Amino acid sequence: MREDTPHAPQPMTGRETGWLTPSIQKSHERSETFGLCTFTCPDYDVLPKAELQLRLEQSRVLCAHATPVMETLHEQIVNTQSMIVLTDAEGLILHSIGDDDFLQRAEKVALRPGANWAEDRQGTNAIGTAITERAPTVVHGEQHYLAANRFLTCSSVPILDPYGDLIGVLDVTGDHRSYHQHTMALARMSVQMIENHLFSSTFRETLQIAFHGRPEFLGTLMEGIAAFTCDGRFLSANRSAQFxxxxxxxxxxxxxxxxLFGLTSPQLIDRLRTSRGQHVSLDLHSGAVVCASVEFRRATLANNDWPQASHGTTRPSPQPAPRPVATARAPSRLESLDTGDPQVSAVIAKVRKVIGKDIPILITGETGTGKELLAQAIHNDSPRAxxxxxxVNCASIPETLIESELFGYEEGAFTGARRKGALGKLLQANGGTLFLDEIGDMPYPLQVRLLRVLQERLVNPLGSAKSIPVDIAIICATHRDLREMIVQNRFREDLYYRLNGLVVKLPPLRERxxxxxxxxxxxxxEPLDVAASTRLSVAHDVMALFEQCTWPGNFRQLGNLLRTAAAMVEDNGEIRREHLPDDFFDDLRNVTASAPVLPGLPARQPAPASRLQDVAVCAIAGAVARHGGNVSAAARELGISRNTVYRKMPGLAAPDHLLREV
Known part of the structure; x- marks a missing residue:
């Protein structure tokens, strides 16, 4: 028998079952009650591509936060005959990465996206058993109920959302002969990262306290994080905080x-003001003393009485630091967006004709073309200014939370609801403008409720029998083809025609x-990292290269590139070729592979290798330091891939840096 195929079915005697742990033994008993047979080939039921895509849409927030962590974990276990699997709460595999040769072996037992590994399908296995037990689970070799799976060893950890509900499982599976005990530890750390990412994105506009009894653990996976409203009401806490x-x-x-912490919000404000850049010391209700840092989001604060952020005391929202010479950016107006492009000028001319006339506006265009900036400018030029x-970004809010985010809820409307309830975005926008970004990502069932609000101008918070009148202007945006989504029954036709009073399309940057x-x-x-006296400019040959770039990331890509270049310029402030990241030149080469070489574009390096390497490494190191070791955030700031960061700074791939990838 070949070693790269599942073991042949073997009967399991009573003597052999004696070494099973109690939880595995119970799982075997459940497998029997499901009518599964150890010796038969499983009936692999893999979802068709269209159905899998729908399930991926339903779990898009989980996938968005888990995928970068999975990539980091894979870098730690590469070439170990293993793979990493992400499932939803029902055990359906959503995504997997791993060593190519092992992925091929895993295909034989349908360990791939679209397959369901719940216990009632696959018997005892780490994914299904972890879901049932709601606990980290290892199933090694012969412990699998189905003989076909006994060439595997699997380590699975449940993933909980910020409200404590199971939303998925992260699993590391490998050849049973190469199992390492540290695999479970890596999987558990990775899940902590995912959960912390979900926590931060869910509680964006809150007061967050990160704390630990030892200050050196702040900023690591060991820190506890608790979220509160600005008046001190508890929202949630991560696992470390609960512990x-x-x-x-x-x-x-x-x-x-x-x-919990022995002080009110005003007292915390006073404590921050007098901390003089040091960590705040807080007393837990248990009597223990912890060091803490505080992150606050001004969007939730009624007054401007919070202290200014200072190093070590507060964690300001992750926005770039403003240039010393600049004051706060003036609110965008339509006039400021009209910079000479005929397509943009035509869009602005159309928009001006409907402002203030209660006509909904739908802005289309690729991601990063400035749809929210246009929406803000429309509002600022309207009578509702x-x-x-x-x-509201419909793509970034978990599907389980978007309804309560939009409509609000009464106290006790659902498990985990805040005391005294919460005001939804629709009521927050009363009298003003509601901007629904990525409207194409709104869950289908919720589209019915939104349509009713637009028609009746009444809002019913969750758990309330009252209808509250609301007066709002509606602006929506999407990069998707809503008409095609209507054909696919993923977007309601009646809602589409209610939203498209005026449809305008922003051109991509390459067409401007x-x-x-x-x-x-x-x-x-833009807030760029340069001296106050430095006036930035672009060299002529660099501007020629910019004109040739296709800018697939549009303004976001351009903004990141300019921030990277600005960090490297000399005193004269001129952005030259050696200040541009490698990825930019790689993109140009791909675009011009079949075209003549661009003027000034070198065959391989835009500058002497040693010079560019030093500049690039310096910029990357600075970005990684600014983000506390968060490689993903550093890569986004620089407009480069995470692989480029690791390639330029190979030391970041060491396991101990995994602790800071949160």
Whole structure:
């Protein structure tokens, strides 16, 4: 029998089952009740591609946060005859990466996207058993109920959302002969990363306290994170915070900032003001003393009485530091967006004709073309300019939370609901403008409720019998083809025709004729890391290269590139070829592979290798340091891939840096 194929079915005698752990033994018993037979070939039921795509859409937030962590984990275990698997809460495999040769072996037992590995399908296995037990689980070799799976050893960890509900499983599976005991530890750390990412994205507009009894653990996976409203009401806490506070999430929901940390919000503000750049010392309700850093989001604060951020005391929202010579950027107006491109000018002319006339506007265009900037400018030029502008990204809010985010809820409307309820985005925008970004990603069932609000102008918060009148202007945006989604029954036709009063399309950056003007404005207004006295400019040959680039990431890509280049310029402030990242030249070569060589574009390196290497490594090291070791955040800031960061700084791939990848 070949070693690269599953073991032949062998009967399991009573003597052999004696070494099973109690949880595995119970799982075997459950497998029997499901009617599974150890000796028969499993019936692999893999979802068709279209159905799998729908399930991926339903779990898009989980996938978005888990995929980068999976890539990092894979770098730690590469060439170990293993793979990494992400499933949803039902055990359906959503995504997998691993060594190519082992992925081929895993295909034989349908260990791939679209297959379901719940216990009632596959018997005892780490994924299904971890879901049932809601606990980290290792199933090694012969412990699998089905003989076909006994060439595997699997380590699975449940993933919980910020409210403590199971949303998926992260699994590391490999050849049973090469199992390492540290695999489970790596899987558990990776899940902590995913959960912390989900926590931060869910509680964007909150007061967050990161704490630990030892200050050196702040900023690592060991730190506890608790989220509160600005008036001190408890929202949630990550697993480490629950452990340090000595209570599960259900018990913590009865507490407040004052009952957990011994001080009110105003007292915390005073403590921050007098901390002089040091970590804040807080007293837990148990009597323990912890070091803490505080992150606050101004969007949730009614008054401007929070202290300014200082190193070691607060964690300001992750926005670039403003240039010393610049004050806060003036609110965008339509006039400021009209920079000479005929297509953009036509869009602005159309928009001006409908402003203030209660006509919904739908903005289409590729990701990164400035749709939210246009929406903000429309609001600022409208009669509602003095009222709220509320933006909601339908693609970034977990599907289980988007309904409560939009409509709000009454106290006790669902498990984990805040005391006294919460005001939804629709009511927050009352009198002003609601901007629904990525409207194509709104869950289908929720589209019905939104349509009703637009028709009746009444909002029913979750758990409430009251209908509240609302007066809002609606602006939506999407990069998707909504008409095609209607054909696929993924977007409601009636909602589409309710939203498309005026449809305008922003051109991608590669099609605009005002690139030089746009770059000049960005250099003047963007918060860039340069000295106050430095005036930035672009060399002529570099501008020629910019004109040839296709800019697949549009303004986001351009902005990241300019920030990278600005960090490397000399005193004269001129951006030259040696200040541009390698990826930019790689993209140019791909675009011009069948075309003549661009003027000034070298065959391989834009500058002497040693010079460029030093500059690039310096810029990358600075970005990684600014983001506390978060490689993904550093890569996004620089506009380069994570692989480029690791290639330029190979030391980041060491396991101990995994702790800081949060």
């Amino acid at each position: 340090q506070l000595g209570m599960p999430l259900a018990a913590l929901r009865a507490h407040t900032l004052s009952s 003095g009222r709220p502008f509320v933006a 004729t005002d690139l030089a003007t746009v770059i000049h404005m960005m250099l003047e207004s």
